[in-house]
Amino acid sequence: MSLSRRQLLRATGAGFGSLALASLLAEETRGAAPAGPSAHFAAKAKRIIFLFMKGGPSHMDTFDYKPQLQKDDGKPLPFEKPRVQFAPTSELLGSPWKFRRYGESGIAVSELFPHVAELVDDLCIVNSMYGSNSAHGGACMKIHTGSDVFVRPSLGAWLSYGLGTENANLPGFITICPTLAHGGTKNWGAAFLPASCAGTPLGNASLPAEQARVKYVQNARLSLAAQRAQLDLTQSLNQRFLDSTGPDSALEARIKSFELAFRMQTEMPDALELNHESRATHEMYGIDDAKTEDFGRQCLMARRFAERGVRFIQVTHSNTEVQWDQHGSLRKGHEQNAGEVDKPIAGLLRDLKSRGLLEDTLVLWGGEFGRTPTCQGAGRDGRDHNPEGFTMWMAGAGLKTGIQYGATDEYGYYATHDKVHVHDLHATILHLMGLDHLRLTYRHAGRDFRLTDVAGRVVHDIIS
Template identity: 65%
Template sequence: MNRWKTNNGSTLISRREMLRRSSAGFGSLALAALLGSDCQAAQQKVVQQPHFTPKAKRVIFLFMHGGPSHMDTFDYKPQLQKDSGKPLPFDKPRVFSATTGNLLGSPWKFKQHGESGAWVSEVFPHVAGCVDDLCIINSMYGSNSRHGGALLELHTGSDTFVRPSMGSWITYGLGSENRDLPGFITVCPTLTHGGVNAYSSSFLPADYQGTPIGNASIPADRALIPFIKNKSGIPLDVQRQELDFLQQMNREHLENSGPDAALEGRINSFELAYRMQTAAPELQDISDESETTQKMYGLDNDVTKNFGRQCLMARRFAERGVRFVQITHSYKWDQHSGLKTAIPRNAKEVDQPIAALLKDLKSRGLLEDTLVLWGGEFGRTPVSQGDDGRDHNPQGYTMWMAGGGVKGGLQYGATDDYGYYAVKNKVHIHDLHASILHLLGLDHKKLTYQFAGRDFRLTDVHGEVMYDLFA
């Protein structure tokens, strides 16, 4: 214990010890404030101060589960097209599968778009129309060639251990802009390759965990916040009395037990769940959206309506103050075979909704301070797997960002002539995380949490801010 004796015999304690001792008191004060809050207080924002002036206030992450092929989408490779069918002229890295063949050129044409002249595949015609708002990173690379490890690395910074997710770190660092909604929501999250660990708060307090709405097996129009309605038929005022009694017991336990982050997280979660009963049902009801808006997102088309609804919900959550929103196009981008049929089908499901989201955010003035992130857990190989597929490739791939203080119309970095390795202005996932935090006004080296005797952070001991990506 950090204590020292003064010359007169009195005892001093360290600042850390003082905070540890008094944290239970802080929790009690917070609980008392929650129990005594009225409707006006419930509308107040719970925002923590960033380290410096932010460019973005919130994040929408469009996760393409499976690993989209970069040389078939946003990374044009003329040399690959020219040498298609020939052997790769350098050694292949170790990847997921044991056998891959010769070079495989993209079956689709690329064109330059917008004032920036950025190259985009013909499978993304709608997103190509927004290219001047995109900051396309063609030099991403990671550490793991398997879905589970790579997915966790993208979401948590670690491909090996259970760590807090990116959304949890951001919510922990900045708090919530709306007391009546979670700070972190994930719509139709994947059930595989890490599952709940992709949106877990891990050792951070429980109220920073992502709130799942549905899952990958549930259509988006049936994906609702679970248990949001009081099915017992008990009036809200009676439920409030029951919750007050429960929270009183929790407060007494907290005062007697001392600091208990898990209990304080439950206290906050109970209160949030109560308030969400009035805020969330209306937010999830899109009947107030115009027919024009719903068509823009593709809700009138069976091909686009599922992901279109996710994109529309992301906009609704973002404008109501949800700090981090993730939507998932779940496990459709893993083309070990069937490349020529699967890529166009996948792109068609998400292309119009993504473009609609970008345009909608921009028209409402939200894109300026909303950072949109697109990508998967890795890319694909420029060499073939079987007759019509590509293997996993974490050595070089593409992700893009839009809004939130990044340079629109920028194609940053490059892979080699065939698209295998990132070779110019390389951006590791740790660098991406550091840059995202910076745009939100957070220093990735200062956003720490002590657990098991050491300080942890999203970027661990790595990560460089990529200032060249910022406007």
């Protein structure tokens, strides 16, 4: 008589709950996360912090200086606009902000980002990004999942699937104050990957960062031992159901989530306690200033999660009143948005660097697309969506620093030189994390899927 693994476990009295407890105790004894998937080759980065600027910052007003655009302000665009446009635009609009050159690299940065500009020698600025969708929903899904039309696993989910976790007591993928619009949960979801790979959201964009908490993370009524006994009973019942019905990915994910929730009690409360940080640290992140407090809190949480081994941390700036989506009121909107994030971002980079974390942490900044160099809206004070050419920058592990890679045309409409598609960005990020984007696959519905689909190339020129 042959026995299945599940039947053997049940017959020998080793139910799921007792196995989970034994595993947990063993992990505590070792002081490390359980063995999981491994990288394809030596990684330059262990973790990622993605600073997502929801709405699409204007590249020619921030990190892509265009002197010719300034000279030709008010003139017609001298070449064809894209065949597909989100909305009509008119003549060229020079940047309302001045640019200065900073650091040994001499890279020009807008006066919108004076604090980040001081760290320009630590940045790898990609000025030649391009995508395929001019609408927020499709573009947001593209930058997060690699697809603008299908539900696919997010970048963070792929990394969780491919690399596992560095800390079994915290989620491997956390998204802080994510937007619920334009893709919503799909932007941090796992799709057909195991549900445990999905991101854990803390708050959302409509709530202040101070309220970005894990609900019920501590039980005031029951001790850990009592909770463990309850959980063992629940898990044994769940396992019995699995034994009788066969594989059930949703239930198996729920079993894992219950175990993670139990373990999170030991570490999540401390990770979220920003009062443990010094006054100087709060000032560095701008938490002492009402203007920068909210995003500063998000950035400081990101650093605390990074040093605790969370694999992928997303921080979203999505001011519900004034997003980066300035079809009108460009001057007011971009000044407000940049003013909210500039000091916290610089504080995060300085803090990571001072702690030695920037050596193995990849920081990514950008939105879902850029803006047009042609104007829109009343009073020549707005720009339309532009996926044809935009800027994202990176800092940290494995990158050449103090460089600008690629270029858009002299006005900033189209990526023209050393173009980097969103698939190329994803392939490069996976490479820095030690993963070959061609090999990181998952079989679903009769075919193999990957983050970069059937495209993508690693941009080796920006890797040190």
